[in-house]
Amino acid sequence: MWFDRGPDKSAEDIRLVDTLNPAALSTASPADADAARQLVAACFSNAGACLLRAGLHADAVYACGRAIGLDSGSARAHYRRAGAHAALGTTADLELAVADLEAAVKLEPGNVQ
Numbered sequence: 697m698w699f700d701r702g703p704d705k706s707a708e709d710i711r712l713v714d715t716l717n718p719a720a721l722s723t724a725s726p727a728d729a730d731a732a733r734q735l736v737a738a739c740f741s742n743a744g745a746c747l748l749r750a751g752l753h754a755d756a757v758y759a760c761g762r763a764i765g766l767d768s769g770s771a772r773a774h775y776r777r778a779g780a781h782a783a784l785g786t787t788a789d790l791e792l793a794v795a796d797l798e799a800a801v802k803l804e805p806g807n808v809q
Contacts, residue, residue, distance in 0.1 A: 737767035744776045748783070756780035771803035 724732065740763035747756035760777035763770055778796035781789040800807075 733766050737763045737770060737773070739763075740766065741770055741773040741776060744773065744780065748776060748780050751783075753780045753783040757784070769803055771800040771807060774800040774803065 740759045744756045744760035744763060747753075747759055757777055757780045760773045760780060763773035764777065767773070774796045778793040778800065781793035781796065
């Protein structure tokens with residue numbers, strides 16, 4: 697997956713790992729495979745935060761969605777995706793933002809960030 701750095705296309709594109717390599721994971725222990733998924737999920741979540749700050753809200757939704765797909769227990773990815781949906785501002789996106797915030801609260805009820 698490629699994310700660009702802005703509408704003027706003056707900067708280089710950013711290459712973001714799209715999937716885990718199944719062949720490499722087939723020889724890994726279950727613990728190592730899980731650790732790899734967690735690492736890639738964190739990378740997608742962090743990319744989502746960067747994209748959100750850059751104003752690339754649809755790309756942030758995608759990146760955070762990939763993070764959630766790899767680690768559904770990531771309250772941070774749900775929170776970041778909620779912010780991206782809210783920034784998009786359509787009624788459907790606002791409803792999705794509320795759903796993501798509700799999921800984040802269920803995952804980490806004590807987190808007040």
